[in-house]
Amino acid sequence: MSYLATAKKTNKVYVWLAVDRDRSKVVDFEVTETRDFSAYLPLALRLDSSYEIEISCSDHYDVYGGYKIAKSHYFTKKETSLVESFNSLLRHYLARFNRKTKRYSKAFDMIYNSILLLFNKDIIISIFN
Secondary structure: OEEEEEOOOOOOEEEEEEEEOOOOEEEEEEEEOOOOHHHHHHHHHHHHHHOOEEEEEEOOOHHHHOOOOEEEEEEOHHHOHHHHHHHHHHHHHOHHHOOOOOOOOOOHHHHHHHHHHHHOHHHHHHHHO
């Protein structure tokens, strides 16, 4: 798991991603305004109720140790490269996540909906075909 920060220094938005390494797919995400445990907990609870997670890996951020979602949890940057590649994908396909964005809204609901559309584009395309 990881998060992606965006927006001005005074108006930050964080995107927390949960990635299944076996399927190379984002299974859930959370968009928050803070980086504390209360922002992470809804994502952790959804993951815990939806999946039987054997192993989870994250960076060394303290919040991830606050709620155990897997039988084993490893704190290492070595295992988070797939999450970082999805962060890069977000910045590439969604202009609102570029570093110098003045042209796109930072509205919380628009950020959430943009990410939802990006990660579910295959489902949406199949509906219209």
